[in-house]
Amino acid sequence: MSQHPAHEELARIRGLMDRSTRFLSLSGLSGVIAGAVALGGAGLAQYHMNASPGPASDVLTYGTGQGYTTADELLLTLIADAVVVLFAALLGAFWFTWRRSRRTEQRLWDASAQRLMVNMLVPLSVGGIFCLALFYYGLPGLVAPATLVFYGLALFNASKYTLDEIRWLGLSELVLGLVALFWLEAGLLFWALGFGVLHIFYGSLMYLRHERGTRSSEA
Amino acid sequence: MIEKLNKLFESRVRLGIMAVLAVNEWVDHVQLKELLGVTDGNLASHLTALEEAKYVQVRKRFVGKRPNTSYKATAAGARAFRAHLDAIEQLLPRP
Numbered sequence: 001m002s003q004h005p006a007h008e009e010l011a012r013i014r015g016l017m018d019r020s021t022r023f024l025s026l027s028g029l030s031g032v033i034a035g036a037v038a039l040g041g042a043g044l045a046q047y048h049m050n051a052s053p054g055p056a057s058d059v060l061t062y063g064t065g066q067g068y069t070t071a072d073e074l075l076l077t078l079i080a081d082a083v084v085v086l087f088a089a090l091l092g093a094f095w096f097t098w099r100r101s102r103r104t105e106q107r108l109w110d111a112s113a114q115r116l117m118v119n120m121l122v123p124l125s126v127g128g129i130f131c132l133a134l135f136y137y138g139l140p141g142l143v144a145p146a147t148l149v150f151y152g153l154a155l156f157n158a159s160k161y162t163l164d165e166i167r168w169l170g171l172s173e174l175v176l177g178l179v180a181l182f183w184l185e186a187g188l189l190f191w192a193l194g195f196g197v198l199h200i201f202y203g204s205l206m207y208l209r210h211e212r213g214t215r216s217s218e219a
Numbered sequence: 220m221i222e223k224l225n226k227l228f229e230s231r232v233r234l235g236i237m238a239v240l241a242v243n244e245w246v247d248h249v250q251l252k253e254l255l256g257v258t259d260g261n262l263a264s265h266l267t268a269l270e271e272a273k274y275v276q277v278r279k280r281f282v283g284k285r286p287n288t289s290y291k292a293t294a295a296g297a298r299a300f301r302a303h304l305d306a307i308e309q310l311l312p313r314p
Contacts, residue, residue, distance in 0.1 A: 006310045012231075013304070016238040020246070020254050111243070111250060 023112040023162045025101035028211060031169075031203020033092035039196035041085030042188055048077050049188070075140060089195075100211065116161040123154040144187035148177030148194045163210065169202040225303040227272055232257055232265045237300040240275060240292035247289045266290060274299060 018024065101108040127150025131143050155170030173194050180190035228234045235255045239246055252262050269275045274296030278289045292300065 004310075004312055006307050009234075009307060010304070010311075013234065013238045016235050016254060017242045020239040020250075021242045107253060110253070111246075 019106065019112075021112060021115075021161065023106075023110075023116045024210075025097055025104050025106045025108065025113075026116075026162050026166075026206070027093075027096040027100040028203040028205065028207030028209075029096040029100075030093035031199040031206065033096060033203075034089035035196045035199030035201075035203060037085055037089045037092060038199065039192055041081055042192035042196060045078055045081050045188060048074060048081070075135075078140070079135070112161060116158050119161060120154050120158040123150055123157055126150065127154070141184045141187060142181075144191040145177050145180035145184070148173050148180055148190065151194070152177055163206060165202050165206050165209070169198060172198050172202075224306045225299055227268065227274070228300070228303045230265060232261065233269060234300075234303070236262075236265060236269060236290070237274065237292060237296060237303075240290060241297055241300050245278065245289040245291050247287055251290070269296065272296075272299075 098108055107113075127147065130150065131146050134140065134142050134146060152170045152173030152175075155166050155173060157170075159167035159170055176190050176194045176198070180187055180194075183190070228237065232255060236251060239251060239254055248259075248262065251266075252259060255262065257265075266275065266277075270277055273293055276291045276293050278291070280287055280289075
């Protein structure tokens with residue numbers, strides 16, 4: 001398709017402005033792998049909760065409020081599960097994005113990546129500490145909605161510095177998180193939807209829109 | 220219409236530099252080089268031209284023990300860049 005030279009020039013300028021401010025190497029496959037890992041983790045958590053002898057009727061504490069006896073072990077199992085999921089998801093996400101950055105020849109750790117990380121990490125760290133406090137006060141039932149809300153805020157904030165889909169992912173996480181706050185019994189289900197299904201959905205969308213076939217079209 | 224196009228921006232590299240500086244505060248030499256895909260010498264000569272036109276501001280300082288040179292668009296430079304973009308848009312065929 002032949003274009004007016006002024007069109008090409010404007011497109012080149014727009015591309016430069018985008019590439020210098022946004023981290024565009026973020027791979028959709030990172031989201032897909034993180035989502036798959038999260039679903040696996042959520043399944044495992046559900047299994048442990050079903051197998052646990054403690055009464056799970058008290059949704060705010062998952063039954064852990066009663067003197068921290070048998071349920072204590074369940075809580076530790078769940079935390080260990082969450083930590084493994086987090087690291088597996090981060091590792092997978094990092095690998096796909098690293099692979100893509102080599103393909104797009106954008107440096108993985110350039111100014112745009114740093115901006116993205118800072119804008120992501122500030123709300124996320126606050127959320128992490130907030131969730132630790134929830135555990136500390138024996139309210140693990142609130143952790144699932146809280147992680148969704150803080151993750152949504154982090155994504156929404158960082159979306160200025162990366163692909164546009166991240167903004168929508170952030171908004172979706174926020175909506176899910178807020179609904180989950182008023183539906184604590186279904187906390188794990190919402191968590192699985194937010195960190196599993198949404199990641200896979202938006203990750204696939206990003207992959208189809210930005211990556212499929214880029215090897216041939218990118219000069 | 221053509222005369223509104225800035226002669227200084229006829230070079231793709233110079234226009235590229237201004238595009239990057241229009242949306243970033245301070246950008247250093249290495250970042251510019253990587254974004255634009257040009258050699259050091261080429262970039263330096265274009266930057267000198269822009270500096271002489273007072274379109275960019277230069278800051279030299281040390282980051283640790285390494286000298287680091289960063290550039291920023293001046294108000295006049297940002298204005299000239301926007302005017303040039305408007306002029307390019309005028310050249311586009313009306314749909």
